[in-house]
Amino acid sequence: MKANMVTAINNALELSMKENDRIVLLGEDIGKDGGVFRVTEGLQAKFGESRVMDTPLAESGILGASIGMALAGMHPVPEVQFAGFMFLGFSQLINHASRYRSRTRSIYPVPMVVRTPVSGGVRTLEHHSDSPEAYYSHIGGLIVVEPSTPYDAKGLMIKALRMNDPVVFLEPTKLYRLFKEDIPDDMYEVPIGKAKLLSEGSDLSIITYGTMAPLVKDVVAKKKVSADVLDLRTINPLDEEAILASARKTGRVIIVHEASMSFGVGAEIAARIAENAIFELKAPVMRVASPSFPYPMPGYEKYYIPNELKVSQAIDHIMAVQD
Amino acid sequence: MAISLMADAFEGKIEYLQIMDEKGNADQSLMPKDLSDSRILDMYKYMVLARAADAKTLSLQRQGRAATYAPLVGEEATQIGSALAMRQKDIFVPNFRQHGVYLARGTPPEALFLYWRGYEEGSSLPREFGALPIIVPVSTQMPHGAGMAMAQKYLKTGAAVVVYVGDGGTSEGDFYEALNFAGVWKAPLVTIIENNQWAISVPRRDQTAAKTLAQKAMAAGVPGMQVDGNDVLAVYKATKDAIESSAYGPQVIECVTYRMSMHTTADDPTKYRSDAEVEAWKKKDPILRVRLYLEKKGLWDDAKQKALEEEQSKFIDDAVDKAEKFVPDPKSMFSNVYSYMPQVLQHELDDALKAGFWQGDSK
Structure with missing residues (x-):
């Protein structure tokens, strides 16, 4: 079937609900209205x-x-209408979803998939464009995924609903209807915790996810550089193996994400590369991210989110470093 | 049909139930039909056990053999009355002071001692016990109760979920959100508000301008009532009725009781409340009145009391022994985070093992 990310997730939910009658969906406006993003x-x-x-x-x-x-043995899929509103339920995720399994030594796991739209670029109101992946990853105990393609969205959702863990499923609003692709009609899984190479190259590695993945792919294609573009797909647990393999191969790494720079996912990746592969690098690791303050009103977002120029300049900069 | 611009009028009234007074006189007309004297004797024994286990944990804490502990003394009737009203299939969701409920539901006391010694293994009761673990952040267990109750309805188990919250907990948003969800869902949720008058140092009167805590249920369209929380018979009857009615939707019971001791072992209540207040509540002791009742009926005497205390003391000491023999395995911290071991965690575990961090620490 030809699907955008909205139809791919819808299809994954439908197939999974047919497979397992303990899966239920709940949230604001998700029933008759079909959700604000349908x-x-x-x-x-x-x-x-x-x-x-x-x-x-x-x-x-x-x-x-x-x-x-x-806890009672069902597999709920709550939708939080926008990631910016999820902080009203932050306590439940941080205090309970993340630690119930460990608190009870696996007697009470928390199988659930929390869906929420994330990130900006679509001129919405304040609090509708947050990129909160680092918060949910930092605590541990929550699996955090963020697909950038319809194919991955369907496969990750199916996999998440077959796991016995709490999964925070982040859906980039901007990618919901950005493009369609052919995906299998039947059920298939995309593994959790495995990054995917969107393109392969030898000169540099760009590690990214979510809204930035298609943008990075475009820049790399336009600039005709030979680059590994690694789409994390799962933020937590991080695919350290894939990150280090690419870093060691090319020796030049740029991390690109829409979330603000300080204390972000990029910092975690850069630290792991520094700890494990610093002597194999040809240039210092670079980060491209939004500035370190909260997401602005839509009039300013084009000045906030990393754009093609910013990514392109970072590539020029890292390639100019002589090893 | 007439068109009315008036909103539906609402009029609320909170009933208050007491069956047995402070002198041990029971109003026979209110006595639950199913309650035999032998069942009242059970209630008494569990209340005495809860107080004895409480005193034991407190003494362990003072000797450095338990971590911070939240005593229950004074709240035995609220806990035992409600616990014994539950059916086998019902599920209970505590916050952090319901040790009496655990014991009356058949929880091995070594699990409780293990918990208060600071080990997750004390929170890992098999599912058959129908009890969730101790929850510390106030009122955050309330929505779990609502969701679990909804699941009982969806899965058609016929079970009710009984959730406990304190007087302070009724000020939290999660308290209202949970009642509101359960109300909309008509989920079989029974909420026991264990109103012990103090949220650490903040008295009940400073917690809310509402005259009763039970009336907060009404905002969510949920029936609420108040009982003498030091009267085990009233708590039992109210809970039993509420569990039965919960098949049609949630119920709230405010049990008016008193925290006779500190909030936790880290607290000194003499800083914020008077001895006179504590002494006044001692006269309403929940255990004493049942003993008076049983004595009047010729069912209890000093010899029986002594025998019971000896038997319970051995039961408790055996449990403490078991809990103190527990050997923690630090690896279990890593293997119970996800349903599988992610590489990142495996590396952290391997590093810890290689470095010998835990040598000599866990024998």
Whole structure:
């Protein structure tokens, strides 16, 4: 089937719900309305109101009740309408979803997939464009994934719903309908914790994910540089093996993400490369990210998010370093 | 149909239930039909056990053999009355002071001692016990209760979920969100508000302007009532009725009781409350009145009391022994984070093992 990311996730949810009747969806406006981005469109009509639930407007309630359902043996898929609103339920994810398995020595795992749209570039209101992946990754115990293609979105969702873990499933708003691609009609899995090479090269490595992945791919194609473009797909647990393999191969690494620079995912990757492969590098690791302050109003976002020029200049800069 | 511009009028009233007074006189007309004297004797024994285990944990803590501990003394009727009203299939969701509920639900006391000694293994009761682990962040267990109750409905188990929260906990957003969700879902959730009058140093009157805590349920369209939380019979009856009614939707019971001791072992209540207040509540002791009742009926005397205390003391000491023999395995911290061992964690574990961090520490 030809699918954009919205239809790919919708399809993954439908197939998974057919496979496992303990999977239920819940969230604000996800039933009759099909979600503000239409990701759950048609699913309530297919599965009924007991499996696709419109909830009261309360993020902590949605996430906390989902944890309760998971503890009771169900596999809930809560949707939080925008990542910026998920902080109202942050306590439930950090205090409970991340540590219930460990707290009970695996007697009570928390199988659930928390879906939320992330990142900007689509001129939305304040709090609708946050990139919170580092927060959820830092605690440990939460699996954090962020697909950049319809194919990966479907396969990661199917895999996440077959796992016995809490998964934070971040869906880049900008990529929801950016492009379509051919994906299999049937169920298939994309592994969790495995990055994917979007292109292979020998001169440098660009490590990225989410909204920045298609942008980096375009810049690399336009500049005709020979680059590994590594799409993480899973932020936590990090695919350290793939990162180090590429870093060692090319000796030049740029990390590109939309989330702000300081204390971000880029810092984690750079540190791991420094610890394990610094003597194999030809140039210092570079980071391209948004500046270190909260996401601005939409009028300013084009000055905030890394663009093609910023990525292109970083490539020129790192290639100019003589080893 | 007439068109009305008026909103539906709402009128609320909170009922208060007491069956047995401070002198041990029970109002027979209110006595639950299913409650035999032998069952009341069970209640008494569990209350005495809860207080004895509590005193033991406190003494262990003072000797450095347990970490910070939250005593329950004074709240035995609220905990034992509600626990014994639950059916086998029902699930209970505590916060951090419901040791009495655990014991009355058949939890091996060594699990509790293990928890208060600071080991997750004390929180790993098999699912058959129908009990979630101790939860520390106030009221965050409330939405879990709502979700679990919804799951019972979805999975058609016929079980109810009984969740506990304190007076301070009713000020948290999660308290209201959970009741609101359970109300919309008509989920089988029974909320026991264990109103012990103090949230550490903040008294009940400074916690909310609401006259009762039970009335907070009404904002979510959920029935609420108040009981004498030091009257085990009233708590039992209210909980039993609420569990039955919860098949049609959630219920809230505010148990008015008193924290006779400190919030936790890290707290000194003499800084913020008077001895006179504590003494006044001692007269309403939840255990004493049941003993008076049983004595009047010729079912209890000093010899029986002595025998019970000896038996329970041995039971508790055996459990402490078991808990103190526990050998922690630091590897278990790593192997219980995810359903599998990610490479990043495996490396951290390997490094720790290689460096010998834990040598001599875990025998």
